[in-house]
Amino acid sequence: MxxxxxxxxxxxxxxxxxxxxxxxxxxxxxxxxxxxxxxxxxxxxxxxxxxxxxxxxxxxxxxxxxxxxxxxxxxxxxxxxxxxxxxxxxxxxxxxxxxxxxxxxxxxxxxxxxxxxxxxxxxxxxxxxxxxxxxxxxxxxxxxxxxxxxxxxxxxxxxxxxxxxxxxxxxxxxxxxxxxxxxxxxxxxxxKDDWATNGMDTRKSNSRNLIRSLFLEPEQLNQNxxxxxxxxxxxxxxEIRYDAYNTDTDYKVLIVSYGTMSRVCRTAIDQLKAEGLEVGMIRPQSLFPFPEKAIEDAATKKSCKSVTSIEMSMGQMVEDVERSVKGKLPVSWYGKCGGDVPTPEEVIEAVKKLVE
Amino acid sequence: MEIKLEGIVIIVGNYGSGKSEVSINLAAKKKHEGADVRIADLDLVNPYFRTREARGALTKLGIDVVLPPQRYLQADLPILDPAVAGMIRSPGQLSLIDAGGDDVGATVLASLAESFKDRSYSMLQVVNPLRPFTDSIDGCLKIRREIETASKMTINGLIANPNLIEETTPEDIINGYNFVEKLSWASGLPLKLLAISSGLLPKVNSKQFSCPVLPIKRQLVPPWKKAEKF
Missing domain, CATH: 3.40.50.970 (Thiamin diphosphate (ThDP)-binding fold, Pyr/PP domains)
Known part of the structure; x- marks a missing residue:
């Protein structure tokens, strides 16, 4: 098409x-x-x-x-x-x-x-x-x-x-x-025949399907x-999904960013590369489950000195990134949360501060 | 070919047909040619990517931009500035009105009916045949009828704006132009302008078109891209 x-x-x-x-x-x-x-x-x-x-x-x-x-x-x-x-x-x-x-x-x-x-x-x-x-x-x-x-x-x-x-x-x-x-x-x-309440016509078995979230018996609720x-x-x-950007280089900083924010980061990474500073990025495509292993692996690359979570929130993803990095490197945050999306220039400034 | 538009020019069309980019670039072009230009952002439906986002670039060119007061610029409210009615009463050389998308966006024009009374105006429908709902002649005619009913005004011209933004090819331009020519024949509306991204212009022979070409320098870009310089 x-x-x-x-x-x-x-x-x-x-x-x-x-x-x-x-x-x-x-x-x-x-x-x-x-x-x-x-x-x-x-x-x-x-x-x-x-x-x-x-x-x-x-x-x-x-x-x-x-x-x-x-x-x-x-x-x-x-x-x-x-x-x-x-x-x-x-x-x-x-x-x-x-x-x-x-x-x-x-x-x-x-x-x-x-x-x-x-x-x-x-x-x-x-x-x-x-x-x-x-x-x-x-x-x-x-x-x-x-x-x-x-x-x-x-x-x-x-x-x-x-x-x-x-x-x-x-x-x-x-x-x-x-x-x-x-x-x-x-x-x-x-x-759907295994669970849906869609009538008995197309069913192989004779048992009825019951859909409920009410389980008054503690054993049953625990079982659910x-x-x-x-x-x-x-x-x-x-179901872990992610992609990596510029991670085949000897990057000094690893960015973790998702959604459209990651596209601003891409532009920033390209500009930083032209200036001689390599920065890698992991973009989680699945947020739950979180790509912990990919981030840990990327953070433990020898050249990498710092990890930063860049997001349009006041640092809500930082904990997940920290948990992934397991204390091996410092994890910082940069972001904005008023509606004006950070510009590539603002991301560049934040990243440069990490390697000063 | 010279773009002969003056007085009140109202830009309408379906959602995402490119009304704002066309309005902004038309304002810049006419200003560049020496006309006195004003532009009003009447988009009360779209929350993002509106003419108001290019107000800096337009003001720098000396174009008068009519907008709701600053503190309401990001509001999700239908605010109609009284200055728009004044602009219609004394339009000067060129007064552009960028209306919102579809019949819903054009409804606001009906509330200006009193100001439009006995005045001549150009009301141009922007068509991008690479968008849903305007990929067929019937689709375009349906949107025309809906906009005319909602605005209580009459569309009297077409603007062809065939594009896939950065992925537009010269073939898309030719096919799109041919499509809008057919629409022009089917609707009886003259084709007034063909919008082509300025980057693509060298790859297209403008002499083959029956209408003037409006070069588009993209202004309403996502935050990871830069607006093109006028």
Whole structure:
């Protein structure tokens, strides 16, 4: 298929359709409302359903309902909206249903602002809902990346029967880039008869499926949590994704950065290279699970003297980077969190300070 | 070929058709040619990548930029500055109005109906056939109808803006131009301008086009890129 020029938000909507997801429930919020705009036009053409919920909380339970019935389903929102969905997400995790959530982050806390931010890192990777609740989190750095991650998110959600989150910042939603779409996937979760409450017609076995997160017997609740834990451990083994930039050099500083912030860092790294200072970068594509080993390996390269986490938050990823580096090198932070994305020049200045 | 646009020029089109880049570059070009130019950012729908982000470059060129007050520039609110109505009443040599995307963005124009009364204006629809919803003649005509209904005004010209940003090829320009020519025939709207990135200009023979070419120096760039210098 030929390339088209798309806004990130439009491309996310189209990618979901191409992934075979025809159910989209959402509540509008800047800077991701164009997903709903786009899908309100497109889903009708392909026989899908777009339903605007009466609130973000309602949407999270509409997602649970569709997922429990075995349908591919997703929603998109932005920071405050995701906070409201947090309750439903926890239920979906406890119920072991697959679904995809997209968070196009804006500034916070509270109402914050409508400009780009990465300040929902901790919420997404460690505190998305109450209980022992985790979800796989992937962070795109380009519109093409967003397309591919959305298309990957559905089969991964079904593989683990667990929600998956695409964590993009406002720029991912709003910027325009040429994209192309891979072919459609199969349109139904392949394993759904094993768990979905979709009637007995197509079932091989005669036992009914029951979806629930309520377990009043302590033994049963513990058992459910052990199942969830085993899934999180499997994700840590099988779903780590990252890429490396300029790490085949004798770099003095290692940057860890994700999303569009990593693209600013790339420009900075290229400029620093021209000035004679080599800097490497690991860009986590999966934030949970976090690419600890790749960062540890990159940090322990002999030439590397310093590690820095560069992000549009007040240092939320630093702990994960420190945990990866295991105290072998100092880990610093540089970032901004008001909506104006750090410039390559600001990144260069911050990096130069580390080698002075 | 000279770009003959004057008075009130309103730039409309679907989301992401390139209205703001076209408006900014048209303002800069006409200013360069010696015209007195004003530009108003009426995009009340898009949160990022708006004309207001190029206000520094435009002001430096001596172009009067009409914007909401500074403290509301990043607000998610539909603010219409009263200066816009004044600009329509006395447009000078060239007053450009960059409207928001789709019918939703054009709705704001209807609220200026009183100011537009009995005045002549050019209202030009920007078309990028490499965008969703405007890759077919029917799609473009549908957006035209929606914008006209919402704005209570009449589109009277087209601007072809075929591009994939940095990945645009000379073939994309030729194919895009041919597409908008067909649209012009189907709609009865004259093709007023063809926008081509200034980097691509040397690779395209401008003489083959029936309309003037507007060179585009990209201003609304992501933070890891630099705006091109005018």
């Amino acid at each position: 030929a390339k088209v020029l798309m806004k990130g938000n439009e491309a996310i909507g189209e990618a979901a359709i191409r992934a075979g997801c025809l159910n989209y429930f959402a509540y509008p919020i800047t800077p991701q409302s164009e997903v709903a705009e786009y899908l309100s036009r497109r889903l009708e053409d392909v026989g899908g359903v777009f339903l605007q919920g009466e609130s973000d909380v309602a949407v999270s339970y509409m997602i649970l309902g569709a997922a429990a019935a075995g349908a591919r389903v997703f929603t998109t929102s932005s920071s405050p909206g995701i906070s409201l969905m947090s309750e439903g997400i926890s239920y979906i995790v406890g119920d072991q249903c697959p679904a995809v959530f997209v968070n196009i982050m804006r500034g916070g806390p509270g109402l914050g602002g409508i400009l780009p931010s990465q300040a929902d890192y901790l919420q997404a990777t460690k505190g998305i809902g109450h209980g022992d609740c985790r979800m796989l989190v992937m962070a795109p750095a380009s519109v093409q990346d967003a397309v591919e991650m959305v298309m990957l998110a559905f089969p991964l959600a079904e593989k683990y029967r667990n929600p998956v989150m695409i964590l993009g910042d406002g720029l991912i939603g709003q910027m325009m880039e040429p994209v192309e779409f891979p072919d459609h996937l199969k349109t139904e979760p392949s394993n 949590n052990l199942i969830l834990r085993a899934k999180y451990e499997q994700m840590k083994k099988e």
